[in-house]
Amino acid sequence: MATYEDSNDDWWESVPCHFIWGLEKKVTVHFRSVKTNLDSKLETRKDVNWSDSACDLLLFRGFLEVSDFDGIQRDFWKAEQFFQEADKEAMNTKDELERNAYVTVATANRLWALRKKTTGLDEDTADEQVSLLKVLEDSWKKYQDGSESREKINAYIDTVAAFAMSRLGVLKYKEAERRYRHAMKVLGQSVKSSWCQSLGMLIGRQSKHTAGPAPQYSEIENEVRFYRKALRIDAYNESARCDLALALGRIPDRVKEANRIIQQVDETYCEIFVKKARFFRRQGEYEKCLDVLREGEGLASLTMNFYHQFAAVYKVLTKIARRKRDSQMEREYSEKVGHYLDICLKIDPMNFGALSDKAFLYSMRGQFYDAEKLHLHIIEEFKSSPFNLLGAQYFYAEFILCWNQYRMNEASASAFEDVLRTACSILSKMGSLGDDTTENKYVLDSKKRLEQYYKTFGEGQKLRDLQNRTSSVGF
Secondary structure, rough: OOOOHHHHHHHHHOOOOOOHHOOOOOOOOOHHHHHHHHHHHHHHHHHHOOOOOOHHHHHHHHHHOOOOOOOOOOOOOHHHHHHHHHHHOOOOOOOOOHHHHHHHHHHHHHHHHHHHHHOOHHHHHHHHHHHHHHHHHHHHHHHHHHHHHHHHHHHHHHHHHHHHOOOOOOHHHHHHHHHHHHHHHHHHHOOHHHHHHHHHHHHHHHHHOOOOHHHHHHHHHHHHHHHHHHHHOOOHHHHHHHHHHHHHOOOHHHHHHHHHHHHOOOOOHHHHHHHHHHHHHHHHOHHHHHHHHHHHOOOOOOOOHHHHHHHHHHHHHHHHHHHHHHHHHHHHHHHHHHHHHHHHHOOOOHHHHHHHHHHHHHHOOOOOHHHHHHHHHHHHOOOOHHHHOOOOOHHHHHHHHHHHOOOOOOHHHHHHHHHHHHHHHHHHHHOOOOHHHHHHHHHHHHHHHHHHHHHHHHOOOHHHHHHHHHHOOOO
């Protein structure tokens, strides 16, 4: 019978897995939103008919249940179910090194979860640890002697890490990109279409250029290159085909090419309808966007993102009707926005985008007290997610300004000061607001409004303090 002393070998603590990748550090997204998105993918995977393994998703999902993210309530039983499912999924993987890479991460994750779960090691726990260590020796340790096998199994593990990092916000994107590139360089002909697509998406998220002079489009061309590579590996990767069209659609002289590509997309499952609708919405073709979504309504499994696309296009149409002073159409479109946002929030009650849109809808309808209540709720709920908090505070400040007929007062000045305090806190702790120009816009706009306000009312000391604080962090 095994004892704890028999299993007291700490070599496994250096085995690569989610618990040693520092995933909880410098996270810029709300972890509950991450969980919801992953669950949505798992629920619709049968409809999608994935050609790749879901091990990276299952392993990350299990880790989230026992991680150190703020506000998490650990569920060790649920985590174990995800890790076991990943183990079973791995058995269907033909490549031995890829299979053992997944088993390695799953087993190392289970060992760390076991340590977190138990305050003391009883005999049963020691037996489980011995069993897991034996699996880890077979799946990982034995490959560490040969340089080629070690490099390849670690490259497969890099893709598991990159999958997780790519879902934790802009400050993780560069490292996720590095790991995908390294894995693809090592694995050569074994590179998967989904890795190329993910790499393209990471490049796109980091560039975030939607307009401007031609030199700004260089990163989009780089993004496009990886989507094309994804399609060369798997010509039936319709999701990558949509991403290719969306990327090209951001380059003015490539829009016609983007339209040709999006027309070739085979609409087979929810994600494709969402991406195709998003393409037409961004091109300003709102009826085509709605046609795509209406066709998709017949699917058996529809996600929150699907209904959010409906809300997004009707939000634009509401604004257009308001500009045209067509009160009847404005009211009809506004009701549709509310209807689809309610469906979104029923599916995912804590979705930041849907909550923010609902607050905006209240203000458009003149329901200012409801809007204020919801804005404050969003700020409180997302206070542990710095980038969401920054956005929530900026939206609230803009709402206060709107409520006061776009005249700055003490309340709006205080709200914009909150935006700058959060931005300065992010910069002091993380060193960057990332490459996304949206957050930079929030900061610059807040600073500009406060400078004008303090100058107008002769608040010289406040103005100097503002300029000193913002310049010290690069603004």
